[in-house]
Amino acid sequence: MEGSLKPMDAEQLREYGHRMVDFIADYYKSIESFPVLSQVKPGYLTELLPESAPNDPECLQDIFDDILQKIIPGITHWQSPDYFAYFPSNSSTAGFLGEMLSAGLNIVGFSWVTSPAATELEVIVLDWLAKMLKLPNQFLSTGKGGGVIQGTASEAILVVLLAARDKILRKVGKKSLEKLVVYASDQTHSALQKACQIAGIFPENLRVLKTDLTSNYALSLEVVSEAISSDLSAGLIPFFICATVGTTSSAAVDPISELGKLAKAFNMWFHIDAAYAGSACICPEYRHYIDGVEEADSFGMNAHKWFLTNFDCSVLWVQDRSDLIQSLSTNPEYLKNKASQENAVVDFKDWQIPLGRRFRSLKLWLVLRLYGVANLQSYIRNHIRLAEQFEQLITSDSRFEVVAPRTFSLVCFRLIPPPNDQDNGYKLNHGLLDAVNSSGKIFLSHTVLSGNFILRFAVGAPLTEDRHIKTAWQVLREQATTLLKAY
Amino acid sequence: MEGSLKPMDAEQLREYGHRMVDFIADYYKSIESFPVLSQVKPGYLTELLPESAPNDPECLQDIFDDILQKIIPGITHWQSPDYFAYFPSNSSTAGFLGEMLSAGLNIVGFSWVTSPAATELEVIVLDWLAKMLKLPNQFLSTGKGGGVIQGTASEAILVVLLAARDKILRKVGKKSLEKLVVYASDQTHSALQKACQIAGIFPENLRVLKTDLTSNYALSLEVVSEAISSDLSAGLIPFFICATVGTTSSAAVDPISELGKLAKAFNMWFHIDAAYAGSACICPEYRHYIDGVEEADSFGMNAHKWFLTNFDCSVLWVQDRSDLIQSLSTNPEYLKNKASQENAVVDFKDWQIPLGRRFRSLKLWLVLRLYGVANLQSYIRNHIRLAEQFEQLITSDSRFEVVAPRTFSLVCFRLIPPPNDQDNGYKLNHGLLDAVNSSGKIFLSHTVLSGNFILRFAVGAPLTEDRHIKTAWQVLREQATTLLKAY
Numbered sequence: 001m002e003g004s005l006k007p008m009d010a011e012q013l014r015e016y017g018h019r020m021v022d023f024i025a026d027y028y029k030s031i032e033s034f035p036v037l038s039q040v041k042p043g044y045l046t047e048l049l050p051e052s053a054p055n056d057p058e059c060l061q062d063i064f065d066d067i068l069q070k071i072i073p074g075i076t077h078w079q080s081p082d083y084f085a086y087f088p089s090n091s092s093t094a095g096f097l098g099e100m101l102s103a104g105l106n107i108v109g110f111s112w113v114t115s116p117a118a119t120e121l122e123v124i125v126l127d128w129l130a131k132m133l134k135l136p137n138q139f140l141s142t143g144k145g146g147g148v149i150q151g152t153a154s155e156a157i158l159v160v161l162l163a164a165r166d167k168i169l170r171k172v173g174k175k176s177l178e179k180l181v182v183y184a185s186d187q188t189h190s191a192l193q194k195a196c197q198i199a200g201i202f203p204e205n206l207r208v209l210k211t212d213l214t215s216n217y218a219l220s221l222e223v224v225s226e227a228i229s230s231d232l233s234a235g236l237i238p239f240f241i242c243a244t245v246g247t248t249s250s251a252a253v254d255p256i257s258e259l260g261k262l263a264k265a266f267n268m269w270f271h272i273d274a275a276y277a278g279s280a281c282i283c284p285e286y287r288h289y290i291d292g293v294e295e296a297d298s299f300g301m302n303a304h305k306w307f308l309t310n311f312d313c314s315v316l317w318v319q320d321r322s323d324l325i326q327s328l329s330t331n332p333e334y335l336k337n338k339a340s341q342e343n344a345v346v347d348f349k350d351w352q353i354p355l356g357r358r359f360r361s362l363k364l365w366l367v368l369r370l371y372g373v374a375n376l377q378s379y380i381r382n383h384i385r386l387a388e389q390f391e392q393l394i395t396s397d398s399r400f401e402v403v404a405p406r407t408f409s410l411v412c413f414r415l416i417p418p419p420n421d422q423d424n425g426y427k428l429n430h431g432l433l434d435a436v437n438s439s440g441k442i443f444l445s446h447t448v449l450s451g452n453f454i455l456r457f458a459v460g461a462p463l464t465e466d467r468h469i470k471t472a473w474q475v476l477r478e479q480a481t482t483l484l485k486a487y
Numbered sequence: 488m489e490g491s492l493k494p495m496d497a498e499q500l501r502e503y504g505h506r507m508v509d510f511i512a513d514y515y516k517s518i519e520s521f522p523v524l525s526q527v528k529p530g531y532l533t534e535l536l537p538e539s540a541p542n543d544p545e546c547l548q549d550i551f552d553d554i555l556q557k558i559i560p561g562i563t564h565w566q567s568p569d570y571f572a573y574f575p576s577n578s579s580t581a582g583f584l585g586e587m588l589s590a591g592l593n594i595v596g597f598s599w600v601t602s603p604a605a606t607e608l609e610v611i612v613l614d615w616l617a618k619m620l621k622l623p624n625q626f627l628s629t630g631k632g633g634g635v636i637q638g639t640a641s642e643a644i645l646v647v648l649l650a651a652r653d654k655i656l657r658k659v660g661k662k663s664l665e666k667l668v669v670y671a672s673d674q675t676h677s678a679l680q681k682a683c684q685i686a687g688i689f690p691e692n693l694r695v696l697k698t699d700l701t702s703n704y705a706l707s708l709e710v711v712s713e714a715i716s717s718d719l720s721a722g723l724i725p726f727f728i729c730a731t732v733g734t735t736s737s738a739a740v741d742p743i744s745e746l747g748k749l750a751k752a753f754n755m756w757f758h759i760d761a762a763y764a765g766s767a768c769i770c771p772e773y774r775h776y777i778d779g780v781e782e783a784d785s786f787g788m789n790a791h792k793w794f795l796t797n798f799d800c801s802v803l804w805v806q807d808r809s810d811l812i813q814s815l816s817t818n819p820e821y822l823k824n825k826a827s828q829e830n831a832v833v834d835f836k837d838w839q840i841p842l843g844r845r846f847r848s849l850k851l852w853l854v855l856r857l858y859g860v861a862n863l864q865s866y867i868r869n870h871i872r873l874a875e876q877f878e879q880l881i882t883s884d885s886r887f888e889v890v891a892p893r894t895f896s897l898v899c900f901r902l903i904p905p906p907n908d909q910d911n912g913y914k915l916n917h918g919l920l921d922a923v924n925s926s927g928k929i930f931l932s933h934t935v936l937s938g939n940f941i942l943r944f945a946v947g948a949p950l951t952e953d954r955h956i957k958t959a960w961q962v963l964r965e966q967a968t969t970l971l972k973a974y
Contacts, residue, residue, distance in 0.1 A: 005862045007579035007795050008566065008949035010515035017508035020584050024591035025501035038603050042831040045607035053615040053855040056862075060584075063856055067588070071849075074604025078594045079495065086601075086821070089843075091593035092494035097507050097547075099590035101554070103797050104511035106578035107565045114573075116525050117561025120532035128540040151638065152841035162685060175665060177687060190817040191842060197814065198649060198840065200664060200687035248821050304843075308494050310590050311845060327684065330677040334573070334735050334934040334943070344529040353685065353840060354639035355678060356576075356791075358798060362558075368540040369550055375492040375543075447821040456821070462495035 016060055023064060024096075027072075031080050031463070035440025038076045045074060076443065081463035084472060085445035087248070087276045087305050087410075088460025094370040095310035098363030108356045112345035113337045115359070119346050122149055122361035125368065129303075130317060132282045132373060136294040139317040141346075147317040148324075148351040149360045153275040154191035155353055156300040156316040161195045161240060163323040164269030164297070168239045170326075181205045181231050182240045185219040185254065187247040189273060205236065212450055216405050217252035219243065221262065228266060240269045243296075245289050246277025249447040249456070250404040250412045253277070253289050260295025272299045275314070277408050279306040280384070283377045286408070297323075306380065306409070306460045308371065309363045325350045379462075383409040386469050387459045393473045399480060403449055409459040414452065415480055418487070426453045428487060435479040442472045503547055510551060511583075514559075518567050518950070522927025525563045532561060563930065568950035571959060572932035574735070574763045574792050574897075575947025581857040582797035585850030595843045599832035600824045602846065606833050609636055609848035612855065616790075617804055619769045619860060623781040626804040628833075634804040635811075635838040636847045640762040641678035642840055643787040643803040648682045648727060650810040651756030651784070655726045657813075668692045668718045669727045672706040672741065674734040676760060692723065699937055703892050704739035706730065708749065715753060727756045730783075732776050733764025736934040736943070737891040737899045740764070740776050747782025759786045762801070764895050766793040767871070770864045773895075784810075793867065793896075793947045795858065796850045812837045866949075870896040873956050874946045880960045886967060890936055896946040901939065902967055905974070913940045915974060922966040929959045 006012065048070045078089045109118035126147025130139050139145045150156045165180060172179075180201055184192050186208050196206045207227050211217045228238045241263045243254035256272060263270035272293060278301025280286040293299055300316040303309035318324055329350035339345045349355050371379070387409040394400045394413045404412045415432055417425030430453055433446050447454050457472070493499065535557045565576045596605035613634025614627050626632045637643045652667060659666075669688055671679050673695050683693050694714050698704045715725045728750045730741035743759060750757035759780060765788025767773040780786055787803040790796035805811055816837035826832045836842050858866070874896040881887045881900045891899045902919055904912030917940055920933050934941050944959070 005858060005866050007577075007581065007858060007866070008515060009580070010512045013515060013580045013583060014508060014512035016580050016584055017512065017587070018505055020587045020591075021501060021504035021508055024587065025497045025504065027591065028495065028497035028500060037600070040603050042599065042603070042826055043607070045604060045611060049608075049611050051614075052618050053612075053860050055860045057859040058856045060857065063853065071604045071608065074602065074607060075592060075594060076600065076602045078601075079592070086595075089593060089595045090494075091591070093496070093500045093503050094494065096500060096590050096593075097503055100504070100507045100511065100587055103583050103586035103590075104507075104514065104578070105562060105566070106576060106583075106797050107562060108573075108576045108798055112529065113524075113563065115561065115563045115565075116527050116529070117532060117558045120530070120561060121536075121558065124532060124536050125540075127538075131539050152843045154841045154843075158840065165687075166684075174687075174689065177664070178662060190819040190822075194815065194817050194840075194842075197653075198685065200652075200661075202661065248819075310593050311595055312841075312843060328681065330681050332677040332735075334932060335677075336933075339529055353645065353681075354641045354799075355681075356639045356641075356799060366550065369545045370547065371492060371494060372544040373540055373542045379492050379494070445821060446823075 019060065028079070031077055032082065034072065034077050034080070036077050036080045036082045036443035037437045037440065038074050039438070039440060040074045045070065079461060079463065081461055081465065081468045082442045082472065083461045084457045084459060085443045087458050089304060089311050090306060090308045090460070090462055091310050092308035092367060092462055094366040095308055095363045098366040099310050102359040102362050105359060107359055109359055110349040110355050110357055111335060111337065111347045112339050118359045118361065119348055121365055122348065123346060125361045125365050126315060126317070128368060129315060129364070133278070133290070134287060135299065135317060138294070138319045139299065144321065145317060145319045146321050147315060148348055150314045150316050150352060151312045152314050153189065153273060153300055153302055154194060156314050157191050157242065157271065157273060158195040158198060159324060159328060159352060160269065160271050160298040160318065161199050163327045164240045165199050166327040167269070167323055168237065172237060176237060178202050179235065179237045181207060181236050181238045182242070183207045183209065183224055183227060183238065184242040185209050185211045187211055187217050187249055187252055188242055188244055189248050189275070192242050213404065217247060217250050217449065219254040219259065221255055221258045224259065225262060238266055238268055240271070242271045242273060245272060245274035246408055249449055251277060251407050251410040253407060256290060257292025257295065260292045264295055269297045270295060272296045275300060275302040276305050280380050280408050282373065283380055303364055308367045308379070308462065313360050313363055321351065328352065383459045386464060386466065387411055389466070390457055390459065390469050390473065397477065399484065403452065403454055411457040412449065412454050413457065414454050424452060428483065429453045429455060431483050432476070432479055435483060436475050439475060441475045506547065515566070518564055519569065521559065521564055521567070523564050523567045523569045523930035524924045524927060525561050526925070526927060527561045532557065566948060566950065568948055568952065568955045569929045569959065570948045571944045571946060572930045574945050576791060576798050577793060577795045577947070577949055578797050579795035579854060579949055581853040582795055582850045585853040586797050589846040589849050592846060594846055596846055597836040597842050597844055598822060598824065598834045599826050605846045605848065606835055608852055609835065610833060612848045612851050613802060613804065615855060616802060616851070620765070621774055622786065622804060625781070625806045626786065631808065632804060632806045633808050634802060635835055637801040637803050637839060638799045639801050640676065640760060640787055640789055641681060643801050644678050644729065644758065644760060645682040645685060646811060646815060646839060647756065647758050647785040647805065648686050650814045651727045652686050653814040654810055655724065659724060663724060665689050666722065666724045668694060668723045668725045669729070670694045670696065670711055670714060670725065671729040672696050672698045674698055674704050674736055674739055675729055675731055676735050676762070679729050698739070700891065704734060704737050704936065706741040706746065708742055708745045711746065712749060725753055725755055727758070729758045729760060732759060732761035733895060736936055738764060738895050738897040739891070740894060743777055744779025744782065747779045751782055756784045757782060759783045762787060762789040763792050767867050767895050769860065770867055790851055795854045795866070795949065800847050800850055808838065815839065870946045873951060873953065874898055876953070877944055877946065877956050877960065884964065886971065890939065890941055898944040899936065899941050900944065901941050911939060915970065916940045916942060918970050919966055922970065923962050926962060928962050
């Protein structure tokens with residue numbers, strides 16, 4: 001029996017690995033030939049694949065054929081230069097190499113001892129990135145704080161919410177859970193709502209505060225203050241404010257500095273979610289959006305969005321790592337080791353939900369080294385320039401309107417509905433979205449702002465160039481003309 | 488500015504990708520030359536790397552040099568054939584290719600529409616694997632249940648605990664959180680304790696029930712029954728039993744069928760954590776360890792442990808997916824789409840903690856197809872055969888003893904302490920562990936069973952062959968001789 005299967009034979013790995021590299025490079029060469037949004041129907045794959053796993057091995061070429069014929073048609077091409085939906089999810093050669101190396105070494109870095117390099121590189125690279133963002137020293141590993149790579153911003157928000165929950169409950173007693181109140185805006189990402197559900201925060205104690213165009217969809221300090229006062233009078237316990245730099249719907253920026261001071265005045269945890277726009281803050285001209293970050297207890301950004309680091313790599317910094325560790329540590333016998341027992345090292349298992357963790361800092365390290373800070377800044381600026389271009393095109397056509405100020409690389413717009421339109425442009429703009437997306441030529445997503453259905457055009461794919469903006473605009477304009485004729 | 492950085496140039500990806508494949512293949516060729524357990528000291532890397540990210544790009548060769556000289560010494564080589572610590576974390580060519588392809592496509596599959604193939608392949612492959620494990624039909628996607636890939640068993644346990652918590656709280660009211668009681672054994676993985684902390688279960692309501700050698704460290708049905716009765720009389724609400732098939736310390740197997748019936752009788756959620764040993768259950772001769780799984784609400788195993796699927800890939804099946812979805816779904820406007828709104832598809836974002844998710848089913852699909860069921864069964868059997876060999880070697884030397892029955896590929900053993908040993912062999916066996924691990928020749932981990940310090944020898948690395956077992960035994964024997972002389 002022994003010797004029948006050599007699943008880790010180095011020469012087979014080499015041969016097959018080279019073939020996969022070529023497959024992926026060829027994919028990128030032909031990426032513009034695919035419909036950006038997959039056009040398959042639900043259940044399409046069940047009809048194409050067998051009902052059970054094969055008993056005997058199949059050959060790699062058959063698998064490649066199946067990937068091309070059966071999998072690729074079901075892919076929505078996030079890396080296409082014509083992808084403008086949601087927010088970008090950047091791939092890059094450096095990120096890809098880092099992912100390969102991480103998969104190749106395949107270590108599980110829950111404790112320092114399980115691969116010291118994995119923990120130490122993460123600490124170092126997150127200090128590098130903190131310095132690029134000019135985060136205050138408290139967030140560096142040299143103080144009481146430090147950075148950690150989470151899988152997603154959802155997990156980042158969850159772990160800091162748990163840290164904050166347990167910190168206040170240690171003071172007021174765990175039976176007071178039902179009194180804890182969280183503050184955010186109606187533009188805050190749904191990850192916060194989900195984190196509250198998980199942490200057992202009572203749903204009626206999540207304050208989803210209204211925003212509107214008068215504040216450009218940013219939280220108003222007054223509204224938050226009033227909510228806190230009213231909750232305090234009701235005997236509740238305000239303990240957490242989540243501010244966003246670059247909201248999902250319109251890339252709005254909450255007033256960081258003021259909210260931070262407010263949080264401090266009431267002894268609340270202050271988290272900044274800069275999942276998308278945090279990357280832009282490595283450019284001096286955008287850094288002011290996170291002025292006041294020194295008041296924050298925690299600050300997160302997704303390097304896997306707009307920072308060339310393949311998914312997943314969500315970066316979180318805290319001012320006091322002991323808050324995280326108190327909430328999330330476990331210390332079973334079978335994981336005990338000298339370095340941990342002596343408190344000589346960081347064990348990132350105690351900073352996150354899972355126990356196991358991949359060597360994700362390799363990706364970020366390769367991105368920073370292969371591209372360098374100056375290039376990364378240019379990369380961000382170029383996308384913002386392209387978004388400006390798109391914004392100008394929208395503005396130049398009187399049938400369209402930009403519905404929220406553009407701050408970074410996201411443009412929110414819609415077709416202006418005819419006067420007395422029954423649903424104020426809902427059907428019209430939904431129709432436009434469906435038409436452009438089902439063309440397969442570009443992919444946009446939508447949101448609702450002030451009750452209106454809005455199209456979102458997010459620039460940020462690494463392959464997007466000027467010509468793709470022009471094509472996108474042409475597709476939108478043509479579909480608009482067709483739609484308006486029939487309207 | 489435009490054109491200065493081409494981070495996603497297909498030809499650069501090809502060239503650099505090929506170089507990385509060779510680097511990794513060469514790593515595997517030389518893997519036996521490295522100390523298995525990294526021998527660096529805390530903080531070693533800080534002295535080797537600069538204090539901040541470079542402003543200008545660096546070349547790939549310099550990075551490769553740094554990986555060899557600075558990173559590899561800080562790696563504990565989980566893929567070494569001489570690695571016997573914790574549990575295995577399998578790498579394979581198929582798993583590596585799947586990880587490459589997932590990183591190459593770099594989609595974010597939170598909803599079906601964001602890449603239908605990612606969701607549908609996961610559904611299909613998890614049905615395949617469920618059939619290999621002969622899970623009852625209720626766990627298949629064709630019924631009310633289904634499978635989902637989580638990052639880790641910690642996340643799997645957390646999501647089912649949340650589903651169970653919310654299910655019971657919907658009935659008894661959310662203010663009863665403080666009355667909810669969880670049952671497990673003192674051998675259950677610490678992931679359950681962490682999940683309870685996160686979910687807000689009161690720490691005093693986690694029943695960590697004692698086990699001992701009389702039941703081979705399995706939960707005793709009687710002990711659980713008594714605990715439930717006593718909690719019910721105290722007005723508490725028993726709601727969750729976690730059973731383990733293959734505990735971390737000694738691979739003990741809890742009595743699945745009996746515990747399942749007990750859970751059903753009291754309307755409790757019954758979860759089976761088969762993170763390690765679940766893989767063995769694809770062999771008919773080991774399947775009986777999960778007899779009674781039809782009583783379980785959820786069942787999990789880690790394909791990334793002993794199933795050739797690179798980390799991370801933890802597989803979870805539930806009998807009723809609506810329990811998960813009710814706990815974990817959010818539905819913000821910006822993620823709405825026709826397929827989801829019509830309930831025509833699965834959106835895995837509602838089955839897990841994070842929003843974003845990688846295309847991990849590719850790995851599992853490639854493993855199943857490139858190797859086939861028969862080879863995977865042989866693979867498991869071969870490791871169990873090697874563990875039996877090691878067990879015989881231990882038994883053949885009267886200085887050693889096997890301290891718990893070997894069921895799968897884990898052998899728990901120790902040096903028998905001299906009569907009247909002050910600490911009953913603690914120092915002696917700790918000394919043995921430190922000596923073999925610091926030799927760099929093999930890497931073992933430890934646990935404590937019935938108060939005694941125990942060495943764990945877990946066979947399961949893909950490269951481990953008969954000769955590595957013999958070498959490991961030689962290293963252990965020699966170190967034991969040295970130690971006992973000085974004792």
